[in-house]
Amino acid sequence: MSDFLPRHIGPNREEQMDMLAQVGATTLEDLVAQVVPSTIIGGRRLALPQAQSEVEALAELRGIAQKNQIFKSFIGQGYVGTVTPGVILRNILENPAWYTAYTPYQPEISQGRLEALLNYQTMICDLTGMDIANSSLLDEGTAAAEAMTLAKRQAKSTSNTIIVAGDCHPQTIEVLKQRAEPLGIEVKVGMAHQLMMEGDYFAVLAQYPSTSGQIHDMGRYADFVHAKGALFICAADPLALVLLKAPGEWGADIVIGSSQRFGVPMGYGGPHAAFMAVRDAYKRNMPGRLVGVTIDAQGKPAYRLTLQTREQHIRREKATSNICTAQVLLAVMASMYAVYHGPEGLRRIATRVHGLATRFAAGLKAMGIAPAAGQFFDTVTFKNDAHAAIVTTARNGGMNLRHYAEWAAVGVTFDETHTDADVDAVLFAISAETGIRAPMSIDPAPSAIPDALKRESAMLTHPVFNTHHSETEMLRYLRRLADKDLALDRTMIPLGSCTMKLNATTEMIPVTWPEFGNLHPFAPAEQAKGYAELNKNLEEMLCRITGFDAVTLQPNSGAQGEYAGLLAIRAYHASRNEAHRNVCLIPSSAHGTNPASAQMCGMDVVVTKCDDNGNVDVADLRAAAEKHSSKLAALMITYPSTHGVFEEAIKEICAIVHLHGGQVYMDGANLNAQVGVTYPAELGADVSHMNLHKTFCIPHGGGGPGVGPIGVRAHLAPFLPGRGKVGPVSAAPYGSASILPIPYAYIRMMGADGLREATAVAILNANYIAKKLAPHFPILYTGHGGFVAHECIVDVRPIKDVCGISNMDVAKRLMDYGFHAPTVSFPVAGTLMIEPTESEPKVELDRFIDAMIAIREEIRAVETGVWPKDDNPLVNAPHTTEVLLTETWNHAYTREQAAYPLPGLRQSKYWPPVGRVDDVYGDRNIMCTCPPLESYASA
The missing domain is CATH 3.40.640.10 (Type I PLP-dependent aspartate aminotransferase-like (Major domain))
Known part of the structure; x- marks a missing residue:
């Protein structure tokens, strides 16, 4: 047996036997035979x-890893080297408090990551100059595809054509073409400023700076596009936007891009957090998740997901997107990169990167080689007859350049991991193949960003981006946020259909x-x-x-x-x-x-x-x-x-x-x-x-x-x-x-055997919970022999009919017991779907069962009139320390009943940081960037 198997599977052998007896089976194989139809069970062992x-x-x-060769990358094309600050690496990416958390659909126990995502949205809005940004998309290519369909819905033009600048990243163009084809959208790729003069279209997509590095002044084109009833989509580099005029200031309607270079490793392509920012008029049609500010039951500011966050579950085939996930962990990393460096730190990084590019361009000019563009940020492209040999020589020297074989050109992109020595090394590779001597010294070169496109507007002015610049401050800020959340490192997350199981440390390393x-x-x-x-x-x-x-x-x-x-x-x-x-x-x-x-x-x-x-x-x-x-x-x-x-x-x-x-x-x-x-x-x-x-x-x-x-x-x-x-x-x-x-x-x-056992124990754990809860709550669906598969649905609707207590009240009350709620109202409205997975030990299953049974007794007190329907621990849940420590207590139940409904909670108590959030207020008063400090005082 693998030494890992008993580490991954929660119940030990003795506990499994006890649980099997209680559900009516003798062995795991017997249970599987009773639960899974005989016509379904595979007749062979996993190979x-x-x-x-x-x-x-x-x-x-x-x-395996050592077979990868890590060369210095100058390829660019939307992926660049970056330095992940150690405090972010250790305390976010390697921290289970962040990586084991679930989607923040239950906001009261997700305030930490919601605040981090609000920081992300604020960062993107500031850099792009747009009104509102979502909390991340999957990657830049798919973000462009989502922007295309958003523009199709919002544009006044009835055309089915989108114009795409040929100097967008090629992978973005390919994803866009694939997304467009089934929808009957025509994609015209080429010189955008020429194509937009011909015929009708609903949108134009251009890269800023372009994939080859050139910075185009697109303001005049945006005006022309708007006159045609179309929208202007800008794919932008966030680090370039630190120095460049924000797209929102020159007329862009939708801005998309990737935040990868804000501290997230390239990782052979992902995962990275893409972004989308739009004008306020388009916010209700924007795909993905959006974090907003609302108030809780006591009027205290709180964060929540807002608007059409799960619209694909509501609108189904009429949904505007099928996205039901984001890149939260990576968006958190990117936002904290901005928090840690602050606006001045980002300017230093951007200026240094731009300086490397201008120094390289100056070196090329000294060799008599003209860069393809005089306006650029971090990427310099040049044509040369020895293009292929230059790329090969650089590669032999441990450097990857971008090869445009069809243009007889070479592209060189600089990032924060590069140094002056890297500039010299690339110039010497060029020298080796052209026979032109590389300069021994290069005079400081002027900026290659035209004055008309230099950023003049402020960015990242909120205190959060101007406070946590020492590692001590950053460390404590991250800890404070993590302490507000309930993740798998603290408690079972019994979400049905979401399989919140152990993410073992060995797997993560x-x-x-x-x-x-x-x-x-x-x-x-x-x-x-x-x-x-x-x-x-x-x-x-x-x-x-x-x-x-x-x-x-x-x-x-x-x-x-x-x-x-x-x-x-x-x-x-x-x-x-x-x-x-x-x-x-x-x-x-x-x-x-x-x-x-x-x-x-x-x-x-x-x-x-x-x-x-x-x-x-x-x-x-x-x-x-x-x-x-x-x-x-x-x-x-x-x-x-x-x-x-x-x-x-x-x-x-x-x-x-x-x-x-x-x-x-x-x-x-x-x-x-x-x-x-x-x-x-x-x-x-x-x-x-x-x-x-x-x-x-x-x-x-x-x-x-x-x-x-x-x-x-x-x-x-x-x-x-x-x-x-x-x-x-x-x-x-x-x-x-x-x-x-x-x-x-x-x-x-x-x-093979461990995977099968994991499945069997997942089925055992679900049936154990269903069996224990059945005397107290109806179990909505069961299969052959009265068993469930790996999850069960608890029906709260009959209870609501009797006393008004809803499945949401049960979900919020579970927070007072230290549990994340099960899946609420899916797939059946008014229910809770529970999936314990194979990783939860029996002691945790029993703790959850005890909590649910105790909640049922609290409901009974409402049913029998002991507690009023409008004043009981369920409808007022969750209870914060602020509520419990008020001077007066005017509720029908005691503070102790509110805070410590079970004795074990006295030894380990999670305190929700906010009370029940007001969803209606949040949707009526949409605020999706970091609120000014005075707003907290007014609230």
């Missing part, structure tokens, strides 16, 4: 290598190794042999776990995985001259991202019914498949179901879809209940995404990063993204590559 110890897994990954972190995603392949081996092995292991024939790791979120899977199905049908197939069947219980993803692929969504037990209504599905047979493209189905049940008819369902020419997309959100027990491909799925940030232990990071690779059967393999027939869905070839060592280590340390 995986033998489990490793933690030491062995780290040694293997170290060997390789993420910060420089061999994984400091590699450019477009570095030559021979320098990335370690990543090639890691990715190949991981893809193969995921194939064996799912039964699929091929896997792509490119999608950098579950939503991107859904999109990629549907694109593969769409392209497959087109290859068979059946492009007319555009109907997607989706059960009513599905995740809201499913219909949103289908809509993004140009498909028409047809919703099918579920029966009273939460299963797909097979008769209704069959009727829908027959009705739409000639146009049926796909079925999207989650397994086990979103209701937490193994549906016995899954193979029949898949067969019906195939009979009518459709493909089956299996949502992998609940894969944690399948691994080692069954294989999605053998159930009839043609494609499935796998949330590596759920089943395979990549941490949620407060709401991101995520990775959502897809597995496909052989006939769909040619249509995986980036393989020629379908374009990329993410900017980098391997998406969020730097966090792939986490699932790699997890699979290697668990092995």
Whole structure:
């Protein structure tokens, strides 16, 4: 047995036997046989290598990492070297208080990361000169795609054409083209200032500075674009904006980009936090999450997610985006980079980087080589007949330059990791191939930023960016924020369908190794042999776990995985001259991202019914498949179901879809209940995404990063993204590559038997909770034999009908007990969905069960009139120290009942920093940047 297995799985053998007896099973295998239909259980053991110890897994990954060669990168193209301050590296990226937190849907216990995200939004608004910014998107390429669809909705022009400047980053253009094609949007790429004079269009996208480094004065073009009823989208570099005139000041309507260079390693492409900032008029249509300021029940300022934060769950196929995640951990890092350096520190960094570029340009001129542009920030491009040889010579010297073979040109991008010696080294490489002597000394060069485009407006004026500049201050600020939050390092997070399991330290360690972190995603392949081996092995292991024939790791979120899977199905049908197939069947219980993803692929969504037990209504599905047979493209189905049940008819369902020419997309959100027990491909799925940030232990990071690779059967393999027939869905070839060592280590340390045991214990833990809570709360759906799968749904609706106490009241009261709430009102309104995972020990399960039972007794006191319906510990929860320490106490219950409803809380008590937040106030009074200090006083 692996030494890691008992570290990952919570209940020990003795506890498992006790729990099994209570749920009515003799062994884990007996439980699986009772819970999972016999027709579903796979008949073979996972074909995986033998489990490793933690030491062995780290040694293997170290060997793989050492096959990557880390050269000095001058490639640019949206990815540059950066210095992660040690205080941020240790106290955010390597700190489980930050990386194990969940999405801040419960704001009262998420105030720390919400404040950090508000800092991020403020930073982006200040740098871009825009009115409002979201709390991060997946990467720059997909942010551009989201900006395109936002502009299509908002522009006065009815045209279906977008003009894209040819000197945008090439990976952005490719992602944009792929997103546009299913939506019927025409992308015209070329000299933007010429194309915008011809015909109609709804938007123009340009890079500032351009991918080759040139700074264009785009203000006059923005005016022309607006006169055409179109919007101007600007892709911008945040460090350049420290010195450049803000896009909002010269007329941009939407500004997007990546904050990677603010302290986040390149990581072979990700994860990084992209940004989007818009004019105030567009805020209600902006995709992604938005942090806002509101007040709590006592009128105290508080933070919350605002507006359409989960609109894809509400609007479904009418949603404007399928995004349900962000890059929170990376956005927090970027925001703290700005907090730590402050405006003056950022100016010093930007000025120094610009100085390296101007010094290099001066050196070129001294050699008689003219830079392609006289206006630039950090990137200098030049043409030369020896272009290929220069790039090769630099590479032989440990330096990667950008090669524009089609232009006979070379690009050199500087960043904060470079020095004057690096400038000299590149010049000497050029000298070696041109025969022109490099200058021995270079006089200081003037700025290459034109006066008309130099930044004059203030930025980062809020005190938060002007206070924490010593490490002592920064350390304490980060600790104060972390102390406000409930993350997995403190307590069980029993969120159904979100699989908040152990993110083991051994799995996390390789993420910060420089061999994984400091590699450019477009570095030559021979320098990335370690990543090639890691990715190949991981893809193969995921194939064996799912039964699929091929896997792509490119999608950098579950939503991107859904999109990629549907694109593969769409392209497959087109290859068979059946492009007319555009109907997607989706059960009513599905995740809201499913219909949103289908809509993004140009498909028409047809919703099918579920029966009273939460299963797909097979008769209704069959009727829908027959009705739409000639146009049926796909079925999207989650397994086990979103209701937490193994549906016995899954193979029949898949067969019906195939009979009518459709493909089956299996949502992998609940894969944690399948691994080692069954294989999605053998159930009839043609494609499935796998949330590596759920089943395979990549941490949620407060709401991101995520990775959502897809597995496909052989006939769909040619249509995986980036393989020629379908374009990329993410900017980098391997998406969020730097966090792939986490699932790699997890699979290697668990092995075949360990993975199956993890699934079995996840099922055991869920059934143990369901069994213990059933006498107190109705369990909404159960499967064969009265069992649930890996999660259960507690129905609070009958209670609300009797006494008015809602599922939200229970969720907020759990905070007083020191617990994060389960999933609220999904997939069924008025319920709580609980998923304990295999990592929670019995003592924590019992603590949660005790809390829920105690809350039920508190509800009973309301039902019987002991406490009024409008004044009891549930409707007033959570209780802050400020509330409890007031001089007068006028409630029907005691302070002790409010603070210490169970004796064990006296030894370890989490105090919510704010009371229940006012959602309505927050949506009516939208403030999404750091509020001025006087606003706190007025509140």
